[in-house]
Amino acid sequence: MSITEVESSFEVASSLFLKAIVQQIRANDPYGTYRNWSDELLLKPYVVSKAQKREISVDGDVDPFTKGRVLAFYRAIAARVEEETGQLCQVVIDLSHEGFGWSLVFCGRLLVVCKTLRDAQRFGFDSLEKVALEGEKIVQSGVAAIQKFPDAAKG
Amino acid sequence: MSITEVESSFEVASSLFLKAIVQQIRANDPYGTYRNWSDELLLKPYVVSKAQKREISVDGDVDPFTKGRVLAFYRAIAARVEEETGQLCQVVIDLSHEGFGWSLVFCGRLLVVCKTLRDAQRFGFDSLEKVALEGEKIVQSGVAAIQKFPDAAKG
Numbered sequence: 083m084s085i086t087e088v089e090s091s092f093e094v095a096s097s098l099f100l101k102a103i104v105q106q107i108r109a110n111d112p113y114g115t116y117r118n119w120s121d122e123l124l125l126k127p128y129v130v131s132k133a134q135k136r137e138i139s140v141d142g143d144v145d146p147f148t149k150g151r152v153l154a155f156y157r158a159i160a161a162r163v164e165e166e167t168g169q170l171c172q173v174v175i176d177l178s179h180e181g182f183g184w185s186l187v188f189c190g191r192l193l194v195v196c197k198t199l200r201d202a203q204r205f206g207f208d209s210l211e212k213v214a215l216e217g218e219k220i221v222q223s224g225v226a227a228i229q230k231f232p233d234a235a236k237g
Numbered sequence: 238m239s240i241t242e243v244e245s246s247f248e249v250a251s252s253l254f255l256k257a258i259v260q261q262i263r264a265n266d267p268y269g270t271y272r273n274w275s276d277e278l279l280l281k282p283y284v285v286s287k288a289q290k291r292e293i294s295v296d297g298d299v300d301p302f303t304k305g306r307v308l309a310f311y312r313a314i315a316a317r318v319e320e321e322t323g324q325l326c327q328v329v330i331d332l333s334h335e336g337f338g339w340s341l342v343f344c345g346r347l348l349v350v351c352k353t354l355r356d357a358q359r360f361g362f363d364s365l366e367k368v369a370l371e372g373e374k375i376v377q378s379g380v381a382a383i384q385k386f387p388d389a390a391k392g
Contacts, residue, residue: 174331174339184329186341191348191382192389227346234347234389 094121097214098165099221102158103128110154127151128213130206140201143179152177152185152205155217156195160187162221163194167228169235177202187224192234194224249276252369253320254376257313258283265309282306283368285361295356298334307332307340307360310372311350315342317376318349322383324390332357342379347390349379 094100104121111117116124128151130138153175160171169189177183181202187195197220199205207213228235249255259276266272271279283306285293308330315326324344332338336357342350352375354360362368383390 172339174329174341176329176331184327186329186343188341188348188351191351191386193343193346193348196343196346231346231386231389234386 092210092214094125094210097218099158099162099217100125100210100214102161102165103154103213103217106154106157106161110150122210125210125213128155128206129208129210130204131208135204135206138204140181140203142203144177144181144202148203148205149175149177152199152202155205156185156187159195159217159220159224162217163187163189163224163228166221166225167235169228175199189228190235190237192227192231194227194235195220247365247369249280249365252373254313254317254372255280255365255369257316257320258309258368258372261309261312261316265305277365280365280368283310283361284363284365285359286363290359290361293359295336295358297358299332299336299357303358303360304330304332307354307357310360311340311342314350314372314375314379317372318342318344318379318383321376321380322390324383330354344383345390345392347382347386349382349390350375 094104100121104124107124108116127147153173156173156175160173163169163171171187171189171194174186174188175183176186177199181200183199183202185195185197185199186193207216249259255276259279262279263271282302308328311328311330315328318324318326326342326344326349329341329343330338331341332354336355338354338357340350340352340354341348362371
């Protein structure tokens with residue numbers, strides 16, 4: 083699938099969550115490597131088809147690039163939760179070399195997002211639309227958690 | 238200071254927290270390396286004097302042994318909080334190569350312990366008594382957090 087096809091299938095600008103990921107990637111680009119890359123190109127590594135996933139070995143280490151991808155995804159979630167609630171969030175990704183671990187987003191004493199990671203080497207989604215949908219779903223459950231436990235979220 | 242001196246200065250058996258650390262170390266000893274080591278000897282690496290700390294460089298990586306020491310410390314805290322409250326706790330240590338990071342103990346959606354780590358290469362305490370005191374202080378603040386936010390701790 084060419085980049086143009088990805089572009090035509092889903093508009094990055096239509097998703098606050100995709101825009102948040104792009105922002106995270108560009109914010110962590112001190113040498114301007116990605117300056118001339120389109121948003122679609124930056125997000126392309128998040129789209130991993132089932133066939134592609136099968137080809138990625140889960141025996142080895144999680145490479146730094148994949149780790150960065152997972153981190154930017156959850157930082158985007160934290161940024162979106164901050165936007166919606168005005169509460170500062172922290173992100174911690176704890177990944178073993180075998181691709182297992184935790185992704186945590188917290189705010190005060192409250193865990194806004196608490197997910198176990200498995201086979202992180204294969205982290206990715208079927209389509210850009212799926213990235214946007216899944217991400218926004220996690221954001222909304224995080225916002226709901228803050229509304230449910232406002233005192234814990236404050237400290 | 239010899240091991241005998243450490244032994245005479247403070248009794249491991251008198252501290253539930255020290256016993257919990259020892260238990261963590263022995264539980265992670267699949268080859269029985271420490272089988273014949275006394276509790277005092279196992280705990281010795283937790284005692285790092287100010288002079289010793291100054292000699293440890295914080296420029297390099299955190300070595301696996303130190304990482305294990307930090308992890309066993311916070312797992313012992315989790316175990317003690319479980320003992321006191323009956324609630325299952327998880328531990329996540331997120332340490333950068335530079336020795337900065339987070340140590341988190343959580344239970345449901347509640348962060349029972351949430352500490353930033355700095356210069357983790359130098360992780361240690363003045364004396365065994367200090368390990369016991371500091372540890373138990375963190376345990377009690379964790380128990381208090383669960384009592385304050387019981388609903389968040391449940392889910």
